[in-house]
Amino acid sequence: MTTTFSQRLNRVKPSSTMAVNAKVLELKAAGREIVGFAAGEPDFDTWPEVCEAARASIARGDFRYTAVGGTPELKEAIVAKLARDNALEYSTAEVIASCGGKHCLFNVMQALLDEGDEVVIPGPYWVSYPDMAALAGGVARFVMASEDDGFLLDPARLDAAIGPKTKLVIINSPSNPTGAAYSEAAMDALGKVLAKHDCWVLVDDVYEFIRYDGARPRHLLTLHPGLRDRAIIANSVSKTYAMTGWRIGYAAAPAPLIKALTKLQGQSTSNPTAIAQAAAAAALSGSQDRLAPMVAEFHKRRDYICDRIDAIDGLSVARPEGAFYVFVNAAGVFEKTGVQDGDALAMKLLEGAGVGVVGGNDFGSRDHFRISYATSLESIERGMDRIRDWLASL
Numbered sequence: 001m002t003t004t005f006s007q008r009l010n011r012v013k014p015s016s017t018m019a020v021n022a023k024v025l026e027l028k029a030a031g032r033e034i035v036g037f038a039a040g041e042p043d044f045d046t047w048p049e050v051c052e053a054a055r056a057s058i059a060r061g062d063f064r065y066t067a068v069g070g071t072p073e074l075k076e077a078i079v080a081k082l083a084r085d086n087a088l089e090y091s092t093a094e095v096i097a098s099c100g101g102k103h104c105l106f107n108v109m110q111a112l113l114d115e116g117d118e119v120v121i122p123g124p125y126w127v128s129y130p131d132m133a134a135l136a137g138g139v140a141r142f143v144m145a146s147e148d149d150g151f152l153l154d155p156a157r158l159d160a161a162i163g164p165k166t167k168l169v170i171i172n173s174p175s176n177p178t179g180a181a182y183s184e185a186a187m188d189a190l191g192k193v194l195a196k197h198d199c200w201v202l203v204d205d206v207y208e209f210i211r212y213d214g215a216r217p218r219h220l221l222t223l224h225p226g227l228r229d230r231a232i233i234a235n236s237v238s239k240t241y242a243m244t245g246w247r248i249g250y251a252a253a254p255a256p257l258i259k260a261l262t263k264l265q266g267q268s269t270s271n272p273t274a275i276a277q278a279a280a281a282a283a284l285s286g287s288q289d290r291l292a293p294m295v296a297e298f299h300k301r302r303d304y305i306c307d308r309i310d311a312i313d314g315l316s317v318a319r320p321e322g323a324f325y326v327f328v329n330a331a332g333v334f335e336k337t338g339v340q341d342g343d344a345l346a347m348k349l350l351e352g353a354g355v356g357v358v359g360g361n362d363f364g365s366r367d368h369f370r371i372s373y374a375t376s377l378e379s380i381e382r383g384m385d386r387i388r389d390w391l392a393s394l
């Protein structure tokens with residue numbers, strides 16, 4: 001039998017971050033020592049009290065299906081979190097828990113998009129947005145922020161990108177891959193543009209707490225409550241609480257959309273893992289004291305890695321305000337390394353320097369590669385030494 005897969009699947013490419021991770025694992029398995037700058041996850045352990053909540057969940061026998069959209073306990077923790085951290089009032093009918101933030105975003109696109117609907121995606125952008133949109137029949141419309149503006153989108157450009165076919169606009173701050181984070185004034189300016197147009201707004205808050213400079217701004221929906229009836233907040237415990245493997249994300253949106261997302265989830269994954277839900281509820285509602293030291297550690301690494309990049313001829317970086325990524329402009333070393341884009345350079349860095357980074361092509365820029373500095377300072381030092389020495393040896 002010839003195996004043909006669906007047309008739908010042909011619309012998507014494999015995740016490039018996952019591809020680099022796979023290659024890193026392959027080289028490691030073959031005995032190479034690789035400095036991994038590719039993984040988009042905190043290198044910290046999940047907090048002990050959160051692990052304890054999971055143990056307690058097993059001890060009391062949480063072994064069955066839960067409600068499709070999450071346990072009442074987790075939904076209440078999400079509602080309380082939105083009030084505490086974002087000054088936003090939602091009810092339990094307006095939130096859903098899913099298998100990671102990624103799952104929430106995927107479901108939102110499935111629920112909202114029809115064939116040909118446009119999704120405005122500010123770039124550089126997280127690799128999964130365009131493919132999720134394509135899988136749902138949508139068409140990505142990219143609007144690129146300039147590196148000279150610190151990768152922050154000019155509101156006039158956002159305005160120009162939204163047209164009659166726009167169904168959804170994605171706002172992600174701090175951003176993967178650039179780390180760019182909007183100030184309150186800059187977010188307010190985007191909100192004013194969004195308020196003028198009749199489209200859905202998907203606010204991806206997964207890095208909301210990983211910010212370094214200045215105060216955490218009020219939420220877009222707090223600044224522009226008029227957007228609330230056509231907005232979705234997607235968030236997750238993955239990055240904030242070092243819980244990537246637990247796979248719990250959540251969304252807040254108007255009740256009819258949450259009902260639609262629940263229907264979709266009911267015919268696909270059903271509930272996220274019961275035990276992970278108990279852990280996520282504990283993370284969201286317990287003491288948040290362990291967060292600041294983790295962010296302080298990322299801050300130290302951000303400063304260190306930016307200084308190291310600036311000291312290498314041909315590499316440059318717009319110093320990011322948040323997340324744990326730097327998006328390195330490497331066009332200045334393309335000739336010397338014999339490559340024409342960031343993806344090819346990433347492969348050379350992996351093979352030549354033993355450093356795993358992700359090329360920028362699938363993030364919307366061929367001039368860049370992304371480094372994740374969610375790894376120890378010693379590893380960052382070693383990785384940057386290798387990049388410097390390898391480039392110097394050419």
Ligand SMILES: Cc1ncc(COP(=O)(O)O)c(C=O)c1O
Pocket residue numbers: 040099100101102103126172175176204206235236237238239244248249
């Ligand atoms: C911008 C952005 N949104 C959402 C996610 C989804 O994270 P998770 O599915 O682990 O919650 C990621 C993960 O890398 C991300 O970078």
